[in-house]
Amino acid sequence: MDFKQEFIKKLRESKKIVFFTGAGISAESGIPTFRGKDGIWNKMNPEELANFDSFLRNPNLVWEWYQHRRNIIHNCQPNAGHFAIAKFEKYFDVTVVTQNIDNLHKRAGSTKIFELHGNIERNFCIECHTFYSIKDEDGNNVPTCKKCGGLVRPDVVWFGEMLPQDQFTGGETAAEWSDICFVVGTSAVVYPAAYIPMGAKRAGAYLVEINIEPTELSGYADYSLFGKSGEILPKILEEVGKGL
Ligand code: BV8
Numbered sequence: 402m403d404f405k406q407e408f409i410k411k412l413r414e415s416k417k418i419v420f421f422t423g424a425g426i427s428a429e430s431g432i433p434t435f436r437g438k439d440g441i442w443n444k445m446n447p448e449e450l451a452n453f454d455s456f457l458r459n460p461n462l463v464w465e466w467y468q469h470r471r472n473i474i475h476n477c478q479p480n481a482g483h484f485a486i487a488k489f490e491k492y493f494d495v496t497v498v499t500q501n502i503d504n505l506h507k508r509a510g511s512t513k514i515f516e517l518h519g520n521i522e523r524n525f526c527i528e529c530h531t532f533y534s535i536k537d538e539d540g541n542n543v544p545t546c547k548k549c550g551g552l553v554r555p556d557v558v559w560f561g562e563m564l565p566q567d568q569f570t571g572g573e574t575a576a577e578w579s580d581i582c583f584v585v586g587t588s589a590v591v592y593p594a595a596y597i598p599m600g601a602k603r604a605g606a607y608l609v610e611i612n613i614e615p616t617e618l619s620g621y622a623d624y625s626l627f628g629k630s631g632e633i634l635p636k637i638l639e640e641v642g643k644g645l
């Protein structure tokens with residue numbers, strides 16, 4: 402794969418790199434995206450499932466949806482795209498800012514990760530905030546807190562909920578200070594997360610989009626690489642490994 406010289410030059414000059422990722426980077430691991438043709442929300446809509454009121458109205462339905470997604474994730478592996486991002490740490494100061502809740506960047510070995518929308522492996526009691534890790538076999542009925550009997554929910558950010566301030570600010574700052582901000586596998590339609598790559602661009606970062614199709618961000622990008630992230634990211638890493 403030939404990359405434009407301006408990009409190679411940027412890689413040569415860069416120290417700080419941010420990877421802002423969305424569901425698309427996990428697609429090649431077998432985890433369905435949200436809005437693509439086989440997107441999970443095509444079958445269900447977020448209003449019914451990914452919000453707190455729905456959880457209170459029908460905790461078992463919402464809990465079962467997350468158990469279903471947890472089981473899919475537990476049977477998946479990080480793909481070449483996740484592993485390439487982890488290996489970039491050999492050459493650059495790398496920060497991952499992810500919208501994903503699937504934990505695959507951590508499993509691939511990335512060490513500096515801001516999770517904007519939480520992590521499906523963490524769960525907490527809505528009354529006393531005790532945290533619980535859940536095993537797949539814990540079944541589909543919503544668990545109750547051993548301490549106070551409250552309902553246990555996934556530690557993910559639902560629609561209408563604030564993002565964890567430390568994760569958002571950490572990700573936003575890293576992006577603004579980055580030399581290159583890669584935007585990988587996201588439709589960039591969910592806010593306030595989607596503000597982050599725009600903020601990076603405004604602060605002077607070189608914005609590189611990696612996606613199988615154009616998105617809301619394509620107009621902002623300095624360079625758009627269309628194709629699968631699991632194929633493109635290893636090719637960029639190969640260029641870097643050859644010595645720029
Ligand atoms: C909030 C966790 C308010 C749960 C998720 C402006 C400002 C602030 C808020 C809003 C705003 N405008 C609208 C809002 C409201 C809302 C919002 O953004 N709605 C959208 C849909 C219009 N935002 C919120 O509600 C947020 N909270 O604002 O609170 C507030 C303020 C003050 C005080 C109190 C409250 C919370 C949003 C978080 C919602 N939670 N997930 C769960 O996962 O179950 S969002 C969900 O979407 C996931 O996190 C996902 O990551 C995220 C974004 O989707 P993508 O990752 O981009 O995935 P998608 O399928 O869309 O795209 C995949 C892409 O990959 C595609 O482009 C595809 O082409 C590409 N692709 C596919 N295969 C590949 C590939 N690319 C490369 N290689 C491949 N192989």
Ligand code: ZN
Pocket residue numbers: 526527528529530531546547548549550551
């Ligand atoms: Zn409790």
